[in-house]
Amino acid sequence: MRTLVLGSGGRESALAWALNRSTSVTELVCAPGNPGTEGFAATLDVDIADPDAVVDAARLMAADLVVVGPEGPLVAGVADALRAAGVKVFGPDANAARIEGSKTHAKELMDRAGIRTARWSSFDSVDKAVAFADELGPPYVVKADGLAAGKGVIVTEDRETAVEAIRDCLEKDRFGEAGATVVVEEYLDGEEVSLIAVTDGSTVVPFEPAQDYKRAFDGDRGPNTGGMGCYSPVPACPPDVAERMVHDVVEPMVAATRAAGAPFSGAIYAGLVLTAEGPRVLEFNARFGDPETQALLPRLRSDFGELALACAEGDLAGAQLEWDEEVCVGVVLASGGYPAAYPTGLEISGLEAAAAVDGVEVFHAGTARRDGTIVTSGGRVLVVSALAPTFERARALAYDAASRIDFEGKHVREDIALKAQISERSNA
Known part of the structure; x- marks a missing residue:
């Protein structure tokens, strides 16, 4: 299966990494990709927010499947254009992607479907x-x-x-x-949980929950970011709670988009808060989370290529996912100043040393290649993900790997998955 991945961030790095492991993927191209994906995928320079340009690129490589990573191209109608051209695509049409493109629209759908959210x-x-x-x-x-x-x-x-x-x-x-x-x-008080599922508009196939860290600094201080780290699974969200969230939140939203004439196909992401009154929704996104993807896909034993193709073909009925029992901790290495102004073009060292740590994958996010050297090009530069039997071990591996990477102004939160480690110890 010739597969094209659109995007260049950490999420797309993880998606491409998982697709590269798939037995069904015979050729993998990333547009535009990044220095991390260059090691196992070809690259294509194309404006991924331009539907016509993406269709041309897919036709040029005779793509059997296009996987759209970021929300921007989805809202711009890239998936619509691909489907109209007869190309199979993993990702929702623009109308369905409005659940992320407009918070007002998403809230209205939630109210209509009886999904509990904030006032x-x-x-x-x-x-x-x-x-x-x-x-x-x-x-x-x-x-x-x-x-x-x-x-x-x-x-x-x-x-x-x-x-x-x-x-x-x-x-x-x-x-x-x-x-x-x-x-x-209204402010919702409680632990936040990310619940991602893959749906073809009818069948919903949930991933295990993850928890990300939105604030810039330790102790959940500072401004909101795109996410400074993540872990999976979530001790505070056991299987019975996750199943209830799928039944009460994700499935009703998929049904609501279908009833509104915008059936959803692709990855749907529910951000929830575990309040004292039960789970309530913060937001919906129309794609995989970033950095949640980098903490989920390393644990996924099922073939992601087969899953994505089944979703694109509307053939998810009966699909079930198999998960590694080990846990995963993903730590973001960010540019100094992020999420405000930050410098770019700073040389990065230690990538090979970090990748050599047992159980670690280094996913590139905001990197570029300049004169043979890998440099910073974004706010979130890298995500170091570690797979291990316990959160204590996964944290140790992730932070060991992160310490081996250096660039001027590097910023890392030191408390990623600390709550999970403490919970693990108390339940031992």
Whole structure:
């Protein structure tokens, strides 16, 4: 099976890595890929947000399957164009991807389907948004309605910061069209869990839960990021709770998109909070999570290529996934300054030494090749994922590998999966 992967981030690195292990994949191409994927996949320089260019690329290589990684191309209609051209694609059409492209749209679908979420409302007026925030009280939660690379969410106890976040979107145009509307919602207290499933619009095949770390600094301090680390499985979300979330959250959303005339095919991601009253939804995404993918796929024993193709062909009925009993911890190595301004073009050393650590995979995210040297090119530069029998061991391996990699300003959270390790010890 000739397979084309669209994207260049850490998620796409992990998707390509899993596809490369598939017995059904005979040729693998990444567009544009990164220095990490160059070791096992060909690269293709194409504008992945341009549907026509992607169709041309797929035809050029006679792709049997195209796997779309990032949300941007999905919202831009790349999957629509591929399907119209007769190319099998893993990823939802643009209309279905609106569950991520518009938080207001997703909340409306949730309300219609009876999916439990936070009390919320959306606004294009600063005064009305502030009034609703005052009604809800602290902690305040303000979200840009559209795509903002994981940085459009502000959670704060400080009213002035919340008001400034509203003004940033509606008056200062900080997020452009994505911030033309803001969602203000109730704060949900509890552990966050990411639940990802693959669906062909009818059958839902869930992955095991994962937990990521959104804040920039240890102790969940600092601004929101795209994610600073992740682990799987999640001790706080045992199988019975995960099954209930699939039944009460994911399956109803898949049914809601179908009822709305936008059947969903691809990876659907539910971000939830385990509140005292039970799981409630924070958000839906229309693709695999990043960095969740880097902590999930190393544990997946099933053939990911076969799974992706079955999804694209609408043939998931009866599919079940097999998981490694070992745990996985993924640690993000970020550029200094991220998620605000950060330098690029900084030389990276120690990659081979890190990859030599037992049980470790190094997934490139924001890297580039310059004059034969690998340099930084993004905020989240690398993800080091370690597979081991225990969280204590997986953390030790991941942080050992991360310590071997160096670039100027490197920033790493030191508490990834620490909660899971503590839980593991208390239950021993």
